[in-house]
Amino acid sequence: MLKYIGRRTLQNVLIFIVFLSATFFLLQAQPGDISQQFLANPKITPEVREQFREQLGLGGTVGEQYLTYMGNFFTGNLGISFSEYPREVSDILAERLPRTLALFLFATLLSFGLGFQSGKFLAWRRGSKTEPVVTTVGVFFQTVFYPWFALMMIWAFAFGLGWFPIGKFLTVEKWLDAPPGVEANGVFNRMLITALIVLVGVAAVEVVGRRAGDRRRGKRITWAGRILLVGGLWIWWATVWSEQAPYALDIAWHLVLPTVTLALIGFGATMLLTRASMLETLKEDFILTARAKGVPDKVIRDKHAARNALLPVTTSLVLSLAFLIGGGVVTETVFSWPGMGATLLSAALQEDIPLTIGAFAFIAVLALIAHLIIDIVYMYLDPRIRV
Amino acid sequence: MTDRLVDPDPSAAPNMADVVAEPLWQVRLRLFWQGLRSGWSSFAESRIGLVGLGVIVLFGIMAMIQPILIGTVWEPAIYDPVLGYDAVVVEKTIVPDNEVTDPATQIDLFSARLLDPLLQVGDTLVVTVQPAPPSRQHLLGTDPLGRDVLSQLMFSTRAAFMLGIVAALVTVFIATTVGAVSAFFGGAVDTLFMRLADLIILVPFLPILIVLSALIDFQLFHLALLIGVLGGFGGTAIILKSQALSVSVKPFIDAARIAGGGHLHVIFRHIIPNVLPLSFLYMMFSVTDAISAEATLSFLGLLNIDMSWGIMIHQAWDQGYLLDPNRWWLMVPAGMSVTLLAGSFFLVGRAMDEIINPRLRRR
Amino acid sequence: MNETAIERNGGVQSGRPILEVDGLVMHYRTKAGDVSAVEEVTFALGRGEALGLVGESGCGKTSVAMTLIRLLPDNAIIKEGSVVLDGLNVAELTDGEMRKHRWADISMVFQGAMNAWNPVYKVGDQIMEALEQHFPDMSEAEGRVRIAELFELVGLSPAMMDRYPHEFSGGMRQRAVIAMALSCNPKVIIADEPTTALDVIVQDQILKELRKIQEELGMSIIYISHDVAVIAEVSDRIGVMYAGRLVELGATDEVFPRPRHPYTYLLLSSTPSVVGPRRRLAPLEGEPPNLLAPPTGCRFQPRCPFAAEICASQDPPSQELAPGHHVACWHWEQVPELGRLEA
Numbered sequence A: 001m002l003k004y005i006g007r008r009t010l011q012n013v014l015i016f017i018v019f020l021s022a023t024f025f026l027l028q029a030q031p032g033d034i035s036q037q038f039l040a041n042p043k044i045t046p047e048v049r050e051q052f053r054e055q056l057g058l059g060g061t062v063g064e065q066y067l068t069y070m071g072n073f074f075t076g077n078l079g080i081s082f083s084e085y086p087r088e089v090s091d092i093l094a095e096r097l098p099r100t101l102a103l104f105l106f107a108t109l110l111s112f113g114l115g116f117q118s119g120k121f122l123a124w125r126r127g128s129k130t131e132p133v134v135t136t137v138g139v140f141f142q143t144v145f146y147p148w149f150a151l152m153m154i155w156a157f158a159f160g161l162g163w164f165p166i167g168k169f170l171t172v173e174k175w176l177d178a179p180p181g182v183e184a185n186g187v188f189n190r191m192l193i194t195a196l197i198v199l200v201g202v203a204a205v206e207v208v209g210r211r212a213g214d215r216r217r218g219k220r221i222t223w224a225g226r227i228l229l230v231g232g233l234w235i236w237w238a239t240v241w242s243e244q245a246p247y248a249l250d251i252a253w254h255l256v257l258p259t260v261t262l263a264l265i266g267f268g269a270t271m272l273l274t275r276a277s278m279l280e281t282l283k284e285d286f287i288l289t290a291r292a293k294g295v296p297d298k299v300i301r302d303k304h305a306a307r308n309a310l311l312p313v314t315t316s317l318v319l320s321l322a323f324l325i326g327g328g329v330v331t332e333t334v335f336s337w338p339g340m341g342a343t344l345l346s347a348a349l350q351e352d353i354p355l356t357i358g359a360f361a362f363i364a365v366l367a368l369i370a371h372l373i374i375d376i377v378y379m380y381l382d383p384r385i386r387v
Numbered sequence B: 001m002t003d004r005l006v007d008p009d010p011s012a013a014p015n016m017a018d019v020v021a022e023p024l025w026q027v028r029l030r031l032f033w034q035g036l037r038s039g040w041s042s043f044a045e046s047r048i049g050l051v052g053l054g055v056i057v058l059f060g061i062m063a064m065i066q067p068i069l070i071g072t073v074w075e076p077a078i079y080d081p082v083l084g085y086d087a088v089v090v091e092k093t094i095v096p097d098n099e100v101t102d103p104a105t106q107i108d109l110f111s112a113r114l115l116d117p118l119l120q121v122g123d124t125l126v127v128t129v130q131p132a133p134p135s136r137q138h139l140l141g142t143d144p145l146g147r148d149v150l151s152q153l154m155f156s157t158r159a160a161f162m163l164g165i166v167a168a169l170v171t172v173f174i175a176t177t178v179g180a181v182s183a184f185f186g187g188a189v190d191t192l193f194m195r196l197a198d199l200i201i202l203v204p205f206l207p208i209l210i211v212l213s214a215l216i217d218f219q220l221f222h223l224a225l226l227i228g229v230l231g232g233f234g235g236t237a238i239i240l241k242s243q244a245l246s247v248s249v250k251p252f253i254d255a256a257r258i259a260g261g262g263h264l265h266v267i268f269r270h271i272i273p274n275v276l277p278l279s280f281l282y283m284m285f286s287v288t289d290a291i292s293a294e295a296t297l298s299f300l301g302l303l304n305i306d307m308s309w310g311i312m313i314h315q316a317w318d319q320g321y322l323l324d325p326n327r328w329w330l331m332v333p334a335g336m337s338v339t340l341l342a343g344s345f346f347l348v349g350r351a352m353d354e355i356i357n358p359r360l361r362r363r
Numbered sequence C: 001m002n003e004t005a006i007e008r009n010g011g012v013q014s015g016r017p018i019l020e021v022d023g024l025v026m027h028y029r030t031k032a033g034d035v036s037a038v039e040e041v042t043f044a045l046g047r048g049e050a051l052g053l054v055g056e057s058g059c060g061k062t063s064v065a066m067t068l069i070r071l072l073p074d075n076a077i078i079k080e081g082s083v084v085l086d087g088l089n090v091a092e093l094t095d096g097e098m099r100k101h102r103w104a105d106i107s108m109v110f111q112g113a114m115n116a117w118n119p120v121y122k123v124g125d126q127i128m129e130a131l132e133q134h135f136p137d138m139s140e141a142e143g144r145v146r147i148a149e150l151f152e153l154v155g156l157s158p159a160m161m162d163r164y165p166h167e168f169s170g171g172m173r174q175r176a177v178i179a180m181a182l183s184c185n186p187k188v189i190i191a192d193e194p195t196t197a198l199d200v201i202v203q204d205q206i207l208k209e210l211r212k213i214q215e216e217l218g219m220s221i222i223y224i225s226h227d228v229a230v231i232a233e234v235s236d237r238i239g240v241m242y243a244g245r246l247v248e249l250g251a252t253d254e255v256f257p258r259p260r261h262p263y264t265y266l267l268l269s270s271t272p273s274v275v276g277p278r279r280r281l282a283p284l285e286g287e288p289p290n291l292l293a294p295p296t297g298c299r300f301q302p303r304c305p306f307a308a309e310i311c312a313s314q315d316p317p318s319q320e321l322a323p324g325h326h327v328a329c330w331h332w333e334q335v336p337e338l339g340r341l342e343a
Helices: A002-028 A046-056 A062-074 A089-125 A131-143 A146-160 A172-176 A184-210 A215-239 A245-282 A285-292 A297-334 A340-349 A353-381 B016-021 B024-044 B047-071 B109-115 B149-185 B187-202 B205-215 B220-233 B235-248 B251-258 B263-299 B309-318 B325-330 B332-356 C002-007 C061-069 C095-101 C123-134 C140-153 C158-162 C170-182 C200-217 C228-234 C262-269 C309-313
Strands: B088-095 B106-108 B124-129 C019-030 C033-045 C050-054 C076-085 C106-109 C188-192 C220-225 C237-242 C245-251 C319-322 C325-327
Touching: A002 A062, A002 A353, A002 B187, A002 B205, A089 A184, A089 A245, A089 A297, A089 A340, A089 A353, A131 A245, A131 B047, A131 B332, A146 A245, A146 A297, A146 B263, A146 B309, A146 B332, A172 A245, A184 A215, A184 A245, A215 A245, A245 A297, A285 A297, A297 A340, A297 A353, A297 B187, A297 B205, A297 B263, A340 A353, A340 B205, A353 B187, A353 B205, B024 B047, B024 B332, B047 B149, B047 B332, B088 B109, B106 B109, B109 B124, B149 B187, B149 B220, B149 B235, B149 B263, B149 B309, B149 B332, B187 B220, B187 B235, B205 B220, B205 B263, B220 B235, B220 B263, B235 B263, B251 B263, B263 B309, B263 B332, B309 B325, B309 B332, B325 B332, C019 C061, C033 C061, C033 C076, C050 C061, C050 C228, C061 C076, C061 C106, C061 C188, C061 C220, C106 C170, C123 C140, C123 C158, C123 C170, C140 C158, C140 C170, C170 C188, C170 C200, C200 C228, C220 C228, C237 C262, C245 C262
Parallel strands: B088 B106, C033 C245, C050 C220, C050 C237, C106 C188, C188 C220
Antiparallel strands: B088 B124, C019 C033, C019 C076, C237 C245, C245 C325, C319 C325
16 A cells, blocks of 8 residues: 555656656747846846846756756745745745645535535435436536636625625734734644644544444544544634634635635536436445345445445546646636735736746646545545555 | 449348449448437437537527628627727716715716816716616627627637637547557557646646746637647547547457558548547537636636637726626626536537447437 | 354244245336236245246346345335235335345345445445344444354355455355345345356355255245256245246246146256256247236247137136146146157
8 A cells, every 4th residue: 555655656756747847848948038037127137137047057058957947946946036026936835835725625625525415415316307407507517617607706795795705815904903923824824734633633533433343432432533633623722822713713704705616616527426426336236235234225325325436536536636726726816815826827927937837836736746645545445446 | 432332242131233323422421311310319309418509509690690790780890899999978967975876877976076076966967888788789788998798799709619619629639549549559659648648637727828828929729729739638538548449459440450451541440430429529528628718718818819708707807897786797798608608518518428428328 | 142043943844934925916117107027926935945936037036036025116016915024014014114124034145246245345344234233232243253153154264254345256255145145044035146147166066055054044045046957956946937927836846847837848948957867958939028018818828839719818827736836827738748849
């Protein structure tokens, strides 16, 4: 199992190198070199430009330039942004990566959970009357013009109903009188860490419960673990981070609508696929066996049918990753959510090459890591490929 | 060509003489026609497929009549989607500030005095309205620059169709060839193409296009080609390869090879014709992707084109009309059009899937 | 408790039959009309007895089995008749009530048992699921002991219970399926084509094993197969089904040498026998009728070499020729001994 993960990781690193190289050669194909950009910016003096050229090894041959480029990249030296001069690209990205990660993580989980559950129930009902409605709704979310859909969501839920703020990361007025230790990135990182602890913790407790030997004891362990985990974090926020808590809620309130909107576009495809996959699974012999054993319907649906239908749906998640990441760029732009996607777009529009490449590379890394995680989850789900 | 069919097999159809007399192209045409008819009758059973097809035809008509209208009923200076201009003139009564009840006929004093400081409450003011609401001259109103929205909408349809179809043709051409070649040769060729496809699937599509648009000045045609190439070497190639693989292990392929058919002959005359129905199906899905991709890019302001549905929404959003429910005509028609056309191709694809895809075929 | 439970059914050979099926009629509702899948089927299964049901594909064997265990699709309706399992009419129970009796009272070895295992769970856990359902007080440790016993009984290593189905060979999976069917000490086991997908040698081993277990535990079992040879090997009595009807029912050693229904006769003459006397094989021509519109009168009449006028107009009643030997045919006297027709 470790060997498999190791091999996949190595593969992904190789893919990433291929990828970076392709970007490099694309840059090479451009007329002039990137130190000639932003000539109108008075802050970027000729000396600074010369420094750039040296740092990027632009004086050398193509081969030397390539090596410098790759070397810079892997030592974390991504250069300096032109459009946000004189900030380092790595500094900008370090600030924005968590925001994209949060949006992407919550949207993926929400869309997968929602799509899987609704697909499961729809397949179980099996009513042919609902089929056209289900298909239409599923196809709508799958093919709706996403930027427009996002705008309509803002229009309806932020403007019309006023439930959520109209875009942005936080309410500026609220943050003006924030205590000195409270600062947006710090609060947000704390929130993200909390969410990750919950996710990893819940999964770990689940595994421990499974391994407990006795089923009933395992269930007790799982529940105790969950309560301990959530309760502990709750107390931690209420005491140690109590100063940050109201500001964290403000950010969370801004995060809801973009997350739900992004989740909805993935939702349609997942729902349709789950339904189809579940209908296939229900025809399998082992479903009949389970019924013959006298297992209650609910257990057959969840433990037997849905568990097997989950496999193809998980595989398809790999394909929808690219879709969700693209949707993430649009979401961040439309909701003015200052993450990697919005950064990539504004950098590209201003032809700020170092920042564009940096943001792009990190989005690719994000995609590759997500891919790897899905692979590992799949391996855990399907005993047939566990080696 | 006709001599190939002269095969004196007495056990075949009783009216062999008639069949032999019929030229091969006629036989082919007849078989094609029969296939089309039976395909159509299965397709017609799917209601969602028919709805999709209907919407596509509707948009096709819209795309075709716009140039006709421009030449006949619509004055080009007013109705040109990019250069036209029409100011709708409206008389408004001036009311005290914060007492505007009907923005279509009333204007508050503060705004009126910006135009003319001498105006008083109760005066009437003649203003030009841009964007103007729907009227008899402009069925869907005008945009912030005074251009006719309906004309823009119809003009953009043509571009959307062209882009979608070019992208889909390129996708399917590449994917079918790549699929057939990798299935036929296997080995290193197969590995190369399939790893490439994995790579393309992995890489988020939209960020690539964003990066490229920063480096290259994008025209619509370039975009169509690029979407086609990325799609063709990506996921579609994998699906068509698996289909080609299932064809290439069939006995008639061996027969063709033993009969002395060269590689190219076997690939193009025997494998590809059997993969084509599925290719055609994936063309529908490619059109959907291409239309959405174009609209998204022009919405983000990355394309160097004059007019498209994406640009219409971009302008309305950019100029702050999003949160004005009274200006629905700026965003709703264009957004609906992208959704409907992309969705229709998708629905047609799904309906065809049920006929063509062996895994889903019911009969 | 396990030891006593296993022995519960042993020894008792006489008394009231464990299962009585009386006048069972089951139809499938379809858009094109009703499919009469099971028509007037009556038989009884004694305690510790092995009954074989044989017939071509699509003649209602599996439909009978599914009606007994009440695993019918939604469009199936039991129109008439009763299925009395140890004094309890199964045909009248609601789904919820029936669920408690499945596996605990009547279990099944499925057709195509290869796919009877859920690929994502360990085999032992899938058997445990049945035990948990029907013996809620049993602890996990007791359950594992029970599964280990069952595995030994069917000739599997108990260590295999912690393996996944894909790690089992076809024969092993089938043995495990039998172990699962035995797990809750059912009163009746239905074995639907228990060995069809296996190769001949494994098939033979498993049939012998099953027969041995059945005799040891004194179980009542219904075998279902299209393969006459399989049925002959394992059953005490044989029932022949055609187009939803039970056309002949009798002791195996009575029916085999001297079939009384033309269909039984043709079915037997189309099957080679290695052990019996040499005889010519006669192919069974034609196909079973479409049950949406079954033929009038006797359902076998269109394919029957002895068909006369009465056959097309009137349905032959079931007659008891000898004690326990029932036949539904107007012309049973004309049916010759095996191998004589061509002479």
